[in-house]
Amino acid sequence: MNDTTIKINQIKFLEQTKDLIQACMNGDRYSQSTLYEQFAPKMLGVCMRYSKCREEAEDILQDGFVQVFKSLHTFKFAGSFEGWIRKIMVYAAIANYRSRSNMLAVIRTVEDFSGIEVIDNEDVISQLGKKELLKIVQALSPMYRMVFNLYVFEGLKHWEIAKQLGISEGTSKSNFHDAKVILRKAVINNMKIAKQTSSNG
Amino acid sequence: MDKNLHEIEKLFLKELEGNEEFPSENVWDSIERKLDKDSVVSIKKKYDSLKKVSFLLVFLLTGLSIYVWKNQDKNPVATHVDISGNNKKVKTENDSLTVEPGTGRLQQTDGSLTTTGKRNNGKLLEDKSISKSQKLVDSFSPNEVNNSNQTAKSHHKIIDKAILKGNNAVPQKYLIPITLNNLSNTSIQDNKIKLNKPGESTLMEGSNSEASGFSMQENDKLMKRKSNEVAELKTPNLIEDKNTDVVSLGDIQFDHNLPAIETVSSKSIGIIEKNTVGLFDAKESLEEISLIKIDPLIRIDKIIVQKLSTKSTNQSQFAITAFYSPDIVFHHFENKVPGNANINNFDVPESKSHAVTFGALIDYSIGKHWGLQSGITLARSEFELEYEIPETLYAQQDNSGSIQYKLASPLGDAFVKPSFSNNPNIGDSIFSKSTKYNLQYLGIPLAVKYVMNKGKFTFNVLAGVSANFLTRGRLITELESGNNNETETVDKISGLKPFYFGGLAGIGLDYNMYKNLDISFSPAFRFALNPINTNVSLASFPNSAGAVLGLKMKL
Numbered sequence: 001m002n003d004t005t006i007k008i009n010q011i012k013f014l015e016q017t018k019d020l021i022q023a024c025m026n027g028d029r030y031s032q033s034t035l036y037e038q039f040a041p042k043m044l045g046v047c048m049r050y051s052k053c054r055e056e057a058e059d060i061l062q063d064g065f066v067q068v069f070k071s072l073h074t075f076k077f078a079g080s081f082e083g084w085i086r087k088i089m090v091y092a093a094i095a096n097y098r099s100r101s102n103m104l105a106v107i108r109t110v111e112d113f114s115g116i117e118v119i120d121n122e123d124v125i126s127q128l129g130k131k132e133l134l135k136i137v138q139a140l141s142p143m144y145r146m147v148f149n150l151y152v153f154e155g156l157k158h159w160e161i162a163k164q165l166g167i168s169e170g171t172s173k174s175n176f177h178d179a180k181v182i183l184r185k186a187v188i189n190n191m192k193i194a195k196q197t198s199s200n201g
Numbered sequence: 202m203d204k205n206l207h208e209i210e211k212l213f214l215k216e217l218e219g220n221e222e223f224p225s226e227n228v229w230d231s232i233e234r235k236l237d238k239d240s241v242v243s244i245k246k247k248y249d250s251l252k253k254v255s256f257l258l259v260f261l262l263t264g265l266s267i268y269v270w271k272n273q274d275k276n277p278v279a280t281h282v283d284i285s286g287n288n289k290k291v292k293t294e295n296d297s298l299t300v301e302p303g304t305g306r307l308q309q310t311d312g313s314l315t316t317t318g319k320r321n322n323g324k325l326l327e328d329k330s331i332s333k334s335q336k337l338v339d340s341f342s343p344n345e346v347n348n349s350n351q352t353a354k355s356h357h358k359i360i361d362k363a364i365l366k367g368n369n370a371v372p373q374k375y376l377i378p379i380t381l382n383n384l385s386n387t388s389i390q391d392n393k394i395k396l397n398k399p400g401e402s403t404l405m406e407g408s409n410s411e412a413s414g415f416s417m418q419e420n421d422k423l424m425k426r427k428s429n430e431v432a433e434l435k436t437p438n439l440i441e442d443k444n445t446d447v448v449s450l451g452d453i454q455f456d457h458n459l460p461a462i463e464t465v466s467s468k469s470i471g472i473i474e475k476n477t478v479g480l481f482d483a484k485e486s487l488e489e490i491s492l493i494k495i496d497p498l499i500r501i502d503k504i505i506v507q508k509l510s511t512k513s514t515n516q517s518q519f520a521i522t523a524f525y526s527p528d529i530v531f532h533h534f535e536n537k538v539p540g541n542a543n544i545n546n547f548d549v550p551e552s553k554s555h556a557v558t559f560g561a562l563i564d565y566s567i568g569k570h571w572g573l574q575s576g577i578t579l580a581r582s583e584f585e586l587e588y589e590i591p592e593t594l595y596a597q598q599d600n601s602g603s604i605q606y607k608l609a610s611p612l613g614d615a616f617v618k619p620s621f622s623n624n625p626n627i628g629d630s631i632f633s634k635s636t637k638y639n640l641q642y643l644g645i646p647l648a649v650k651y652v653m654n655k656g657k658f659t660f661n662v663l664a665g666v667s668a669n670f671l672t673r674g675r676l677i678t679e680l681e682s683g684n685n686n687e688t689e690t691v692d693k694i695s696g697l698k699p700f701y702f703g704g705l706a707g708i709g710l711d712y713n714m715y716k717n718l719d720i721s722f723s724p725a726f727r728f729a730l731n732p733i734n735t736n737v738s739l740a741s742f743p744n745s746a747g748a749v750l751g752l753k754m755k756l
Contacts, residue, residue: 029233036229045220058228066235074587091591098632098681133216152210153218163593166630184209 017081025072032069039082040065043089049149050093052138064092090154094164097146128190136186143167144179151176253527260525260750268714517756518566522576522721524751528556530582533742534611535732556582556745558727562646564753570652574663578644579672580727582743583637586611591632591681596625600695606631608678611739612638613696617689621682632681640697640733640743641673646705659711659719666730667703696734704728707749717755725749 020038023031043064047057067088075084137145146165150156151172156164158172165172531554562576594606594617604625605616622631648665674697677690709723725747732740 029236032236033229036232040224040228041221042219044222044224045217048220048222049217054222057222058224061224062228062231062235065232069232069236095591095681130216130220133213134220137213137217148210152214166593166632168628180209183213187209 018077021072021075021077021081024069035068036065039085042082043085046086046089046153047093048134049137049153050090050097050145052142052145056096060089060093060096063096064089067092090150093149094146097142097165128187128194132190136183136190139186140179140182144175144182147172147175148179148183257527257750264714264720264752267718268720519756520564520566520719520753521756522562522564522751522753524559524562524721524749526558526725526747526749528558528580528582528727528745528747530554530556530584530743530745532584533744535740535742554582554584556580556584556747558644558745558747558749560644562751564650566652572650572652572661574648574650574665575646578646578667580642580644580669580745581640582745583639585635585637587635591634592636594631594633594680596627596629598627608633608636608676608691610636610638610676610678610694610696611734612674612676612741613694613734615676615678615691615694617678617680617691619680619682619687619689621680621687634679634681634686636679637677638694639673639675639677640671642669643672644669644703648705657713659709659713661709661711661723662707663709663723664706665704667705667727669701669703671697671699671733694734698733698735701733702730704730709749711753719753719755721749721751721753723749 020031020035024035040061044057044061047060047064048054051057051060064085068085071088075081137148140148143165147161150161150164151158158176159169161167161172162169167175558578558580560576560578562574562578565573565575567573592608594608596604596606599605599607599616603618604627605618606622606625606629608615608617618625619631622629644667646665646667648663650661650663653660673692674694675690675692676694677688680687680689705725705727707723707725709721711719711721713719726744727747728744729742732742734741
């Protein structure tokens with residue numbers, strides 16, 4: 001498939017998506033269902049990272065899609081539609097986080113992670129599956145998970161995260177640092193378990 | 202430490218970025234249920250629009266009902282008599298009558314009318330009763346009048362005597378069908394009647410007579426050539442029966458043998474009371490009605506009545522209009538700070554914007570086409586800003602020193618202290634999902650109007666300015682509080698100016714429903730000439746378009 005064919009297919013896809021969006025704006029339920037089926041798997045992947053379990057992720061997905069259908073008229077067709085939906089999902093996750101947490105930023109000291117073992121194997125993460133990595137992220141405390149996701153996956157600056165979460169910029173930075181330490185420790189532990197399992201087997 | 206573990210976030214990003222999971226089936230069902238629930242809400246909103254439409258319909262129907270009620274007995278007929286040579290034409294608004302040469306018989310397009318008229322010995326003597334219902338015409342006994350000049354003269358003398366003597370015993374056959382509405386609308390003043398000697402033209406005109414719908418013109422040549430008279434008489438609604446649509450021309454007699462001025466009453470002004478129905482009684486009108494017999498060619502025998510009303514003869518240049526205008530408001534925001542991102546953070550959905558303007562306007566006519574308009578208006582607008590990203594409100598000290606959450610809204614700053622966090626510390630934050638604004642301005646407009654009349658319709662174009670005074674600036678914001686949202690109302694928006702200038706432009710159409718009462722419709726556009734807020738990063742210019750509907754009364 002050459003570049004021209006790819007571009008033509010992209011244009012066709014965009015036109016189809018545009019028609020689909022217009023139909024959804026008119027309240028056509030079948031089109032809304034089609035749109036949902038088209039984007040739900042990717043968006044659930046996003047929501048899973050922001051939640052501690054699948055049920056919570058599906059709640060976020062549900063709220064997010066309702067917001068998508070209600071806000072379609074604000075989409076200007078200027079940028080990526082998928083990116084726009086994803087943005088809404090992230091805000092739905094933030095709203096979910098706010099509603100569930102009357103929580104304060106977790107203050108933990110580095111001493112808590114003093115027992116981390118250093119491993120110099122660069123393939124360490126590749127040896128773990130996506131599911132294991134996702135579980136590690138989900139195991140983070142809500143605040144760490146939010147800061148980590150917003151910084152790494154959404155590319156927000158610490159001051160923007162602070163504004164979104166209602167914390168100070170310094171708190172955001174320290175939470176991100178702590179989240180990384182925890183993730184490192186968790187990865188190593190998982191590697192140890194994997195090694196033990198393979199040696200026993 | 203290995204670089205991979207040091208920048209562990211990049212490794213997670215690489216592995217989890219494109220992660221996809223398939224949701225369970227009940228997720229879509231839940232979404233559908235929520236969408237259905239929301240659609241019920243939108244139906245409620247639609248009912249608001251329906252209420253407005255129904256209000257307008259009631260308004261229109263009321264106006265229409267008044268119009269129909271006032272005009273159900275009224276069938277205005279303008280009678281136009283044109284006598285030229287042997288051909289005589291009588292025109293009404295709806296019909297055209299022609300007097301046949303020789304026979305004096307009237308022909309017309311509407312066959313329902315009954316006419317009588319004779320031409321007698323080359324001299325014109327026509328007394329016609331035109332009726333859709335012959336009953337009242339019969340009472341008039343026109344044949345007796347028409348038989349000869351002598352008969353006509355004697356009739357006049359009888360009536361004259363009766364009037365002069367105060368005798369109420371005017372024979373029934375001389376009574377003439379008459380209409381309330383016509384009498385009230387028909388007027389003439391002595392000083393407006395010009396009685397000419399031979400060689401001059403006879404003219405009845407002037408502002409008063411025109412206003413009353415009465416004018417008469419005669420060519421002086423016809424004074425000399427009796428057989429070729431030309432007289433033109435417009436007597437709209439001169440005599441018309443209220444109930445039977447009778448139009449009688451019996452009061453118009455053309456008698457060449459009469460002296461130039463038979464009787465002229467210099468005070469031919471009177472009132473016919475409303476209870477004078479059906480027949481015109483000489484007794485009752487003795488003190489009110491005088492006869493005017495103008496010249497040999499045209500004798501206006503009987504009624505030239507003026508309702509003594511200063512309103513009809515000396516109409517005021519002022520008119521007052523009560524109006525109501527449902528508006529569409531659209532705010533224009535100008536970014537006063539380069540690079541300010543706030544302008545992109547909110548959206549004003551049209552469905553969440555409601556506005557209405559009502560008040561009273563006074564028109565002052567300057568000449569035929571120009572006029573000034575002023576008055577007092579009250580404009581209420583309500584609109585909601587939905588934030589794409591929830592707005593963060595930080596706690597800080599307000600002007601009074603107390604610590605509250607500051608909402609930096611596009612219209613101005615407001616301080617809120619929600620019940621769930623009523624003792625905040627500086628730096629604490631809460632989130633606002635949306636903000637609703639409720640603004641009310643008292644306006645004093647001044648506009649120049651160009652007016653064009655066409656029948657019962659009056660078209661106008663207007664442009665002007667208005668001074669608008671803030672009477673209410675309210676802000677209602679939806680704050681996130683755990684699982685629930687709370688709304689907080691603030692009655693003080695610090696950035697709002699107490700006063701701003703606006704411009705207005707529009708076109709209008711007035712329809713004269715009844716006498717001095719018009720119904721007016723005018724689409725109008727109002728716009729702010731300067732921002733309504735100050736000391737904020739966004740300058741707000743509220744603009745609105747509305748359909749002004751009003752009732753106009755000429756004073």
